[in-house]
Amino acid sequence: MGSCFSVRIKAESPPHNGANSKYGRREGNDLCGLSSKVSSVSVPSTPRTEGEILQSSNLKIFSYNELKTATRNFRPDSVVGEGGFGCVFKGWIDEHSFAPAKPGTGIVIAAKRLNQEGFQGHKEWLAEINYLGGLDHPNLVKLIGYCLEDDQRLLVYEFMPKGSLDNHLFRRASYVQPLSWNHRMKIALGAAKGIAFLHSDEVKVIYRDIKTSNILLDSNYNVKLSDFGLAKDGPTGDRSHVSTRVMGTYGYAAPEYMATGHLTARSDVYSFGVVLLEMLSGKRAVDDNRPQREHNLVGWLKPYLTSKRKVLQVFDSRIEGQYSFSAALKAAYLASRCLAVEPKLRPNMNEVVRMLEQLQDPEDNGDSQNSGNGTCIEKSASCPSPPNSGNGTRIEKAASYPGTPASHLHT
Structure with a gap:
């Protein structure tokens, strides 16, 4: 847990x-x-x-x-x-x-x-x-x-017939088919649109509990965000943040929020970055069953996101061959930006939506000779290397339907 x-x-x-x-x-x-x-x-x-x-x-x-x-x-x-x-x-x-x-x-x-x-x-x-x-x-x-x-x-x-994203990504039963690359990108976009709506000037709500177990799916893999028990009004007037007692799900919370209790919309962006990294890798944000240096997914895989030689090591082997190297780079670059330690370096959710819309392009998501292994990366000189961004980290949870959080962390 x-x-x-x-x-x-x-x-x-x-x-x-x-x-x-x-x-x-x-x-x-x-x-x-x-x-x-x-x-x-x-x-x-x-x-x-x-x-x-x-x-x-x-x-x-x-x-x-x-x-x-x-x-x-x-x-x-x-x-x-x-x-x-x-x-x-x-x-x-x-x-x-x-x-x-x-x-x-x-x-x-x-x-x-x-x-x-x-x-x-x-x-x-x-x-x-x-x-x-x-x-x-x-x-x-x-x-x-x-x-x-x-x-x-x-x-x-x-009722959401396909349950939570958490179940589809992490349940390893023989009857559960791995989510395809296209489904993962569709789900990422749907979640991003929901969060962007919450952050809009007309609404100004910070979700504060973005995680795979709160992303529910209908029969067509359309996303519905659930569990708003931790949601918080965003700052108003000339305030830059909301000061709160720290809460959310350990493993998804932004480092500056964990350290100071200062909550902003960019805190949600970081949490979304953790979810996106889980979707790309097929691995939980925190898993104590992994070797110690790999317990925390962000700390372990984030450096790989900005390396053309290592980036494909991040990706779930179950969807190998379903995306182009160009799409992999774009998705990894977006995750890296969302996970920047400095909040001001993270994109806002409208930018995230625009970048994910580019990844819905069938030409970018189809089979590619450059989608298989690290050797292809070394030969892919035309692919720009995403700029480096900061570091960040914490610990995770799993559940299956609205409001099924794990144990809560009090600070």
Whole structure:
């Protein structure tokens, strides 16, 4: 198991200031019905109290008995994920009334049930409603509703049939096919677009928990970011950062944030760089089963990203031959830039999106005689060497569905 940090999220903290012309505030039952429609409705003044957050979320309020019925009494065989927050159960509801439905009918849901163990979990539960209840984007998981009844707290999401990126990258079962290069680049782009939306001037949210287990996939490998319990409003006015208690997932957090508690959008960029390196290598951010010098993926492989002679040693052998050397260099260069020690040297997420869009080009992603081994690199004089950027590092986690974090790291 890896580790996470704990979080101090203020329930009264405003999540966003508005919506842009493309994506924005979620509207009524369209959201609960899981439509992909987006809204340009202006966002009202941000709620500050728990009651206001719950009342203004436009989410379905479920009773505990409704979710108990929808998940077949929270049967163990309906569990699709579990972690520090609690268990996630698969269930079914009617697509119009949202009442419990028979298995195999209506809308498939994922009901995340909070462990009844403390106030911190409640704050993260409320933060999810605060953010996902108000934001709408194709690359954010849709929150359908919630349950707050006695000591029971649940969140109800759209169900993502292919689970998490974590499972696809790291599960080594015979029936699990390795993700192809094209799927990896598609997933990277979808995640980047979701984060770019959060960072936009209209939203200004720092995700703070970017990791493979929070990147969910639908049946077509489209990305939905999940688990906003640690999300934080970005700096406003002339402030350059937000000062917070350090939290997130150990292994993905930016070094300057770990050292100072100063949180910026570039902290998310670093975390995305760690995820991209995991996708390129097929290796976890931290793995104590590897030799000691290789425990930390960033510390081990980052120097290879800027070496034409060594860069292909980074790449997952299971996808050898599926990409050109040019594509490999571009992807490695992007990962290296995102992982720069100096935050100002990292690209913003809009730049990341543009670079990943270039890697969706079939001509760049097809078979190539230069995609096999280190010898090809030495002969590839036409490929520019990406500039060096800094160093950075920490430790990781794994999980399978929304809100299944590992143990939390407190600082």
